[in-house]
Amino acid sequence: MKVHVMPPSGLALIHSMSSTQRWSEKAWALLQLLLMASFSQAEDPVCRRIGDPEIPQMFKDGDIILGGIFSFHNAWKNRQDTYMHKPLPLQCTSFNFRGFQYAQAMLFAIEEINNSTDLLPGISLGYKIYDACVSIARGVRVALALANGNEVVSAPSEAPCTRPAQVQAIMGETFSSPCMAIATVIGPFHIPMISHLATCACLSDKTKYPSFLRTIPSDYYQSRALAQLVKHFGWTWVGAIRTNDDYGNNGMATFTEIAQQLGICLEYSVSVFRTDPPDKIQKTIEMIKASTSKVIVTFLSPTELYVIINELAQHNLTGYQWVGTEAWIFDSESAAVDRHHILDGAIGLSIPAALVSGMEEFMLNVKPLNSSSNEMFTEFWETLFSCKFTQSKSSTGNQRECTGHEDLTGVQNSYTDMSLMPIFYNVYKGVYAAAHALHVILSCNKTCNTKVQLDPFTILQHIRKINFKTKEGDEVYFNENGDPPAKYEIINWQPTENGIVDFVTVGLYDASLPADKQLTLQNKSLIWAQNSPEVPVAVCNEKCPPGTRKVLQKGKPVCCYDCLRCAEGEISNITDAITCVRCHPEFWSNERRDACVKKEEEFLSYEEIMGALLTAAALFGTFMTAVVALIFFRYRQTPIVRANNSELSFLLLFSLTLCFLCSLTFIGRPSEWSCMLRHTAFGITFVLCISCVLGKTIVVLMAFRATLPGSNWMKWFGPVQQKLSVLGFTLIQVVICILWLSISPPFPFKNFKKFKDKIILECALGSAVGFWAVLGYIGLLAMLCFILAFLARKLPDNFNEAKFITFSMLIFCAVWITFIPAYVSSPGKFSVAVEIFAILASSFGLLICIFIPKCYIILLKPEKNTKKNMMGKETPKAF
Structure with missing residues (x-):
């Protein structure tokens, strides 16, 4: 905002106007305040961001700054705005270890790059990481803070307030709906945004989200993989539950489309959200209870999954075969929440396993005293050990005091669990993608050209073209939609004797292969619902045997049908035949109507x-x-x-x-x-x-x-x-x-x-x-x-x-x-x-x-x- 000094003659004019027009007392007081502000800054014109500054939860200076948006909290305190004063900042609650792990993965990658002599030599990467608090509105707000910065910038009276973007790329967000909102806002500025877990296929639309990329495959492929997996086991009559957001709705829509093409019918398809009233959740449970299908396909975020399984546990509804997505199928926290073993035997798709050397040790080596400049570490430590630092604003006398030297190796919770290492690896690859693009732009060899003016659009174009291998040997590149190659592992939840769930890889899905070879199951024994070794049956009707054909039942889906015997002279030699095939004129159907036999030739012979x-x-x-x-x-x-x-x-x-x-x-x-x-x-x-x-x-x-x-x-x-x-x-x-x-x-x-x-x-x-x-x-x-x-x-x-x-x-x-x-x-x-x-x-x-x-x-x-x-x-x- 450019502010100019007003001369004294102007004051007289305004005073005259105010007298003749008889302004109210409050209006006149406000005008006086504005004039005083003009006089005080007349000699030092500046550009200032409107509104309260957004302070990052984690930050570090560097030659080049990367931004990060993760949800360090799962909820926020509700408040009633009176519109009589400016709303207070959002107060986030319920610390989220997963979000903190994603941020740590980003820090590990930055630290590794800064210590490298091959990638960006002589260049230090800094970071600004914000807490989105699972709020779409806050996610957009902090994204704008990353793009604008909070600094006061001096500007000549004849020049506009312009400067380069504060960050060269943004890592995050975690979920699809916030990514859609953020990518829509920062897209016109061409700031690259690289998500590690947002899978909605809608984000592949480059006309709407031109600067969005991701290191996790799109649900375009996951939906197809789920449909093929369901078809592989002969399940044609299934239920479907989805999160009522862009991730769940778009993913389930694609699954439904492909499922119909494969002859799979949905007995029901319902949406849930964490803030739904209890009566709506209860209706969903009643629908599951009344259904005949025992297979449930989900496009659920972990939070919505917890709501459903807790309700099912209260109704003692077990024996359902769950089919899940990468959002929860490989998450040990989901298994820990499932105390009644409702999800035992679940099968679904997961990001291929990955092990990044040094990352686990980095995450477990967190020391809040070494990170005093970042308050987020303090809250993390207090939540992890259920204690309070004496200098903490929220400290009370009822909790023990934190020393900062507690032993992290003996803690068993979601933070110390590294089952989501493939997702952490996605964050790691996103940081390296940005670094490789910067390496090319700065013409780095043994040194980098620091005089190059960095432009977000140029960085975005180079990120789209990068193709490199990580130190683990995985190839990283993006297609024209900003998506990586789609590969999934098929995971089966197999409970062990001590009650801990073992996530067993039982197959693979590779979208780059021909259609008939994309899905492969390994020769491993699978455990199904209620620890059964037998594959569950999920059909509206039993299969029509050879010799019959399917006839749809009026008013019901195509998977519900009657089996009619083929007419004379017609056969069906396959199961679930849609039509009967008429035999060649020289042949006739046998008694079972499953084969054509040569007709008896009749003529008057000497033998009869x-x-x-x-x-x-x-x-x-x-x-x-x-x-x-x-x-x-x-x-x-x-x-x-x-x-x-x-x-x-x-x-x-x-x-x-x-x-x-x-x-x-x-x-x-x-x-x-x-x-x-x-x-x-x-x-x-x-x-x-x-x-x-x-x-x-x-x-x-x-x-x-x-x-x-x-x-x-x-x-x-x-x-x-x-x-x-x-x-x-x-x-x-x-x-x-x-x-x-x-x-x-x-x-x-x-x-x-x-x-x-x-x-x-x-x-x-x-x-x-x-x-x-x-x-x-x-x-x-x-x-x-x-x-x-x-x-x-x-x-x-x-x-x-x-x-x-x-x-x-x-x-x-x-x-x-x-x-x-x-x-x-x-x-x-x-x-x-x-x-x-x-x-x-x-x-x-x-x-x-x-x-x-x-x-x-x-x-x-x-x-x-x-x-x-x-x-x-x-x-x-x-x-």
Whole structure:
């Protein structure tokens, strides 16, 4: 602030104004005070920071100053502001050993660098460390104090109040929410801020927090690692508790997103904060108690964790499997607070173990008498040994007096516990990162260029680019978001016999590896909740076994489902299948619906009973036809054989033999040749057979007409014409069959539609027109033959066989008329059997009706086998 001296004439003017405007007495008194201040400083213009000065809790001068913000206290005294006077400074309470340890880690690193001849030679590092008292407002306030300083700076009347920043980098803060507030305030000044424990992924946003860096991985990676860890153990139904701040809310939001992608559901997700009223904490406990999941994933700060486990202990709620973050999973103080062993068996992620040589000895070598300039050491010593120094402002007569020479080696508390050495190591690496950047800027070799004007922006740019190894061999660098490489150890809480928790490393997580190799668990036995060696089960439903699929329950999360058996023809061969997979058409699902088995191929074979019976019937018909042919050949000179053109009779017997034999082509596995042969052979042989019967029928009619006076019908239908008619009728069928085979012949076909679990091997017709043309032509000849035979059935000669042909045609037509619906409705191989039966039945009908009566006369009634008897007249009989 620049203040100028006001001349005396100004006083007169103001006095005149005050008189004419009649100011109040108080206003006039205030104005007089201001004028007096102006007169007193007129000769010495200065720039002064407005407000009360902030005195650091730890400080040391040096060539270059580093700042530090840690919470040396966990709470503060509440006060009621009346707004009648300026608020008093925040009074912090409840000394925090962890915050003091972080500060000691920073001091150790600075001391080590100052004693080094390789890093910043000839340059001494100083420090100013403030107590944030877990208050965001105080954190911002002390950050501004680090940036501005409290010194009074003289300034010429014509120059503004400008000077370099008081500190070149700030170490801290510990938690995410204060870091967000502080980084927002100091970001425009480009002062580097390096946190050791703030993990919120939101801090990676360089547009909002341009000067923020950290030596601990972002929760962006930790959330993913937690989700993969939960998935690894098959936990798909979990509860979630988070701290109601930026750390908890952002971390749990990322975990929830990744968990959903991995098929993990949250039964509940609640937030808590240390200042929540008891009824809200009670609702959280009731929700945990009512839940079915026994696995709880946490994004909790230690303070909120203590609140939850204390409440759970009061309700005697144990047996929950806790999954934690680095905030508490490796903290022995958390284990010490858990007196009821609620957290036993907990598993979670921790910063990889580290051991910095000399740091533990440095921390345990604290002597308040050697640090008299820093009051914080005095309070630390008093809290550690529960005593008071005589010169202490808070000393009372009820406590023993501190000597300053108490033995620290015999103390067992959170300060002497070095389980958080990885976090202390993060503070150590942050200080070294700033030192290495300064080393480069000052062009240090054996000496440093002290004339370089340090600029926070330049320091920030160099810190982002640094890449060095610590004396322990760990590589330190930052990515474009100011984050270090993400590596975690997987820690399991294993209680020992004496009740002390042993933090056992059981695995590793490395985000730099491929996704399938990031999480690795070592071959170590894990202890789970209630000291169980068995992995807890955390599912809304039991897994759906192979052969079933998941069906979501209405109104419930995706992890709650029913298991439905796969439909016929579908399978699922994995656990928790979402859908069932349909089998290939040649396969079918087994009884358990977990595998596709090859469908049974069905066709009419010789091995099965039906195929064997039909084969026997065909061979028997062939044998009968052969016997009849032998009889006719043996008695070929007898009148009954010669009466109806013996050549047509033998040709008919030959065609019947072919009809019986062609039925065999329908039996057996269909092939390309058998499919073409079976229908064409059947069509041609039956036309040949019907043509012969038709010829015989015409012969009967012509013979009767020839007996009439003046008739010469027989000369028009003699033996030659009979043979030509048979040949002509047959050739027509041959042409139809040739056209059919040429255009679209029958072919073997696998029918998957008639039966679900069988493959019907059949012969596809190819051209349906060809098939029905063949059958239609046979039917046409059969109907013509039947009509002619029917007309000739009552002719008077014993010689007349028209009535036997009529019977045979009647059977033939009846068989093939009933064949059509039976063929169409019969499934699978039965349709082939129906066709074979129709062929055999019609063939047997022709054989029996036409030839058996003649064989009967030839063999059993030879006396009737005479020309006289054949020419005799008989009384016609009606049918």
